[in-house]
Amino acid sequence: MTMVTYQAKNLLAQVSAGLDLEVSFSQAMKGLGFSPQLAHILWLPLPMLLVLVAALIGVLVTVWLERKISAAAQQRIGPEYAGALGILQPMADGLKLLVKEDVIPAKADSLLFTLGPVLVLVPVILSWLIVPFGQNLLISNVGIGIFLWISLSSIQPIGLLMSGYASNNKYSLLGGLRAAAQSISYEIPLALAVLAVVMMSNSLSTVDIVDQQNNAGFLSWNIWRQPVGFLIFWICALAECERLPFDLPEAEEELVAGYQTEYAGMKFALFYLGSYINLILSALLVSVLYLGGWGFPIPVELLANWLNQSIDAPIIQIITGSLGIVMTVIKAYLLVFLAILLRWTTPRVRIDQLLDLGWKFLLPISLVNLLFTAALKLVFPTFFGG
Amino acid sequence: MLRFLKKVTSYASDAVKAANYLTQGLAVTFDHMRRRPITIQYPYEKLIPSERYRGRIHYEFDKCIACEVCVRVCPINLPVVDWVMNKETKKKELRNYSIDFGVCIFCGNCVEYCPTNCLSMTEEYELATFDRHNLNYDNVALGRLPTNVTTDPSVKALRELAYLPQGTMDPHDVPTTQTRAGKLPTEMLELMNQSSSKNKSNESVADSAQIEEKKKQ
Numbered sequence A: 001m002t003m004v005t006y007q008a009k010n011l012l013a014q015v016s017a018g019l020d021l022e023v024s025f026s027q028a029m030k031g032l033g034f035s036p037q038l039a040h041i042l043w044l045p046l047p048m049l050l051v052l053v054a055a056l057i058g059v060l061v062t063v064w065l066e067r068k069i070s071a072a073a074q075q076r077i078g079p080e081y082a083g084a085l086g087i088l089q090p091m092a093d094g095l096k097l098l099v100k101e102d103v104i105p106a107k108a109d110s111l112l113f114t115l116g117p118v119l120v121l122v123p124v125i126l127s128w129l130i131v132p133f134g135q136n137l138l139i140s141n142v143g144i145g146i147f148l149w150i151s152l153s154s155i156q157p158i159g160l161l162m163s164g165y166a167s168n169n170k171y172s173l174l175g176g177l178r179a180a181a182q183s184i185s186y187e188i189p190l191a192l193a194v195l196a197v198v199m200m201s202n203s204l205s206t207v208d209i210v211d212q213q214n215n216a217g218f219l220s221w222n223i224w225r226q227p228v229g230f231l232i233f234w235i236c237a238l239a240e241c242e243r244l245p246f247d248l249p250e251a252e253e254e255l256v257a258g259y260q261t262e263y264a265g266m267k268f269a270l271f272y273l274g275s276y277i278n279l280i281l282s283a284l285l286v287s288v289l290y291l292g293g294w295g296f297p298i299p300v301e302l303l304a305n306w307l308n309q310s311i312d313a314p315i316i317q318i319i320t321g322s323l324g325i326v327m328t329v330i331k332a333y334l335l336v337f338l339a340i341l342l343r344w345t346t347p348r349v350r351i352d353q354l355l356d357l358g359w360k361f362l363l364p365i366s367l368v369n370l371l372f373t374a375a376l377k378l379v380f381p382t383f384f385g386g
Numbered sequence B: 001m002l003r004f005l006k007k008v009t010s011y012a013s014d015a016v017k018a019a020n021y022l023t024q025g026l027a028v029t030f031d032h033m034r035r036r037p038i039t040i041q042y043p044y045e046k047l048i049p050s051e052r053y054r055g056r057i058h059y060e061f062d063k064c065i066a067c068e069v070c071v072r073v074c075p076i077n078l079p080v081v082d083w084v085m086n087k088e089t090k091k092k093e094l095r096n097y098s099i100d101f102g103v104c105i106f107c108g109n110c111v112e113y114c115p116t117n118c119l120s121m122t123e124e125y126e127l128a129t130f131d132r133h134n135l136n137y138d139n140v141a142l143g144r145l146p147t148n149v150t151t152d153p154s155v156k157a158l159r160e161l162a163y164l165p166q167g168t169m170d171p172h173d174v175p176t177t178q179t180r181a182g183k184l185p186t187e188m189l190e191l192m193n194q195s196s197s198k199n200k201s202n203e204s205v206a207d208s209a210q211i212e213e214k215k216k217q
Helices: A002-013 A021-031 A036-043 A045-073 A089-099 A110-130 A145-153 A156-166 A170-201 A206-213 A227-241 A265-290 A300-306 A314-343 A351-379 B002-033 B069-073 B109-113 B185-199 B205-216
Strands: B045-047 B057-059 B080-086 B091-100 B119-121 B156-158
Touching: A021 A036, A036 A045, A045 A089, A045 A110, A045 A265, A045 A314, A045 B002, A089 A265, A110 A145, A110 A156, A110 A265, A145 A170, A145 A206, A145 A265, A156 A170, A156 A265, A170 A206, A170 A227, A170 A265, A170 A351, A206 A265, A227 A265, A227 A314, A227 A351, A265 A314, A300 A314, A314 B002, B057 B091, B069 B109, B109 B119
Parallel strands: B045 B156
Antiparallel strands: B057 B119, B080 B091
16 A cells, blocks of 8 residues: 555656657657557567667676776786777677587586576576666566566576586586575575665665655665665675675686586577676666666756756756666676676685575674664654655 | 673674775775786787896807716706717717706706806797607707897897886886996996905006906906
8 A cells, every 4th residue: 555655656756757768659650650559569579679789788898898807907908909909809709609519418418408508598688677777768667676586586596506417517516506505595685685675665666766766866875775785785696696706606716617617609608698697787786776776966857957957858858868878887887897896806705604604694684684674664764765 | 691792793893804804905906907017918029038047058069078067966867968988089979968848947057067168048938849859959959049039020029127227117118228227237347346446456456457357258
């Protein structure tokens, strides 16, 4: 009940619905003489394709950044010859993997071996469904939003375990088991950290979560109200992505490459793609949940008023829409940069330390954080989304 | 209750300390990002080896007296000295000499102990071959002049950090006229000579002549 009224209030509060491309598209199609249903069907694949392309380009940029920043942190130059500043290096990597022989080991379970990487990649790409780049700039504003992401991300360890088992290799099996153990132990604090945010914004939808953070610019971002939750979420996100302090499943010094050991060519590329898409996705979700998503540090309404412009004017809408996309991407890439820097700063934890950190530190802290948020919500309903 | 609180505080202080160390580490990594890359683009650019560099060993067949001191001082008795006793002249006659650089550890003992200075260390270090047996150099191969990075037209020779002018960190685009920080060995020798001639001004002139002689060598 409260949720419904809140959403109603929210809708009323929003004077501007922001840029809605679907409405303009269907209007344009109507002008061309198509029925609204046909326009809708024609519209459906467009945002999906766009987001898929955006994710892939994001991966290319991230791979390039990872290599360049790693090089800078180690006083090296990094890729230099493939394109200007080596910008085409990830393309070259991808092309190499594309034309490599696709090896399936003789004693591997070929069905599970092929299914594994697909099961790792598909949920990650599906999770992009709920990543908002603006008020209406997302594939689908599903009501269960962030919960959908949490449930999708728990499919991933099944794929990892599957490929680890199917490889018929001790290193792969160990890597797969570690990946499963890690994902299970970090999923819970992650979900609890998200729950605290959800409790404050009274909604699971990512759009509502961002909207609720953008009343007063950067001052109303969730990071100020949920600093502990932010840290927990970031640590857990790194663990879910198997980034360096927690890259035990593929620890090359001990496990060769973990569950990826037997993979080559395009199947390996799927893992590679999956891990980087997951990293960008996590960074995007951190920015959505804690850093105000597409919100500019100063509210755009305020800026528009100051410039004597109506927020609903088409030009202003386009400007604010693109500003929103740029802000989301900037915030996400700052977090990616932090992840890369952390990679060269922190040593890898041991498996017992990893599980200790997950179960004995993050879980109780996130529970306390949740209870504390609930208490604060009861005491200061205006600040904590009563 | 008190014990529990103590535990909680120590746990919290541990966490704070860990976070502190983490930020320190991040600061170090971040600081490294603004440092200049130390990369040498290898096949196109090469560092000039220092004068004490222990590279491939050069050998002069005509100077060798086949005394086998190099074999005795070698940690693994590596040099193969193939000589026969000439009964008529009652002298050793050297036929072949070889060192296997696949086994050599470039310690330089042989060079140090050779009584006739027929062995010397060069600055050559690119010894890669397709077959390890090709690393077994005979006296002809050992007698070849070493390759030199400074005279190779296809290579940009770069000075090592210690050989750069004072305050310079980047070896690229440093003019060859600029000498390294500190004094060159020849300058040091001159200074030593001056001071010694001052001290021993009343001593015989022959002494300084001897020093002059040494300098020429």
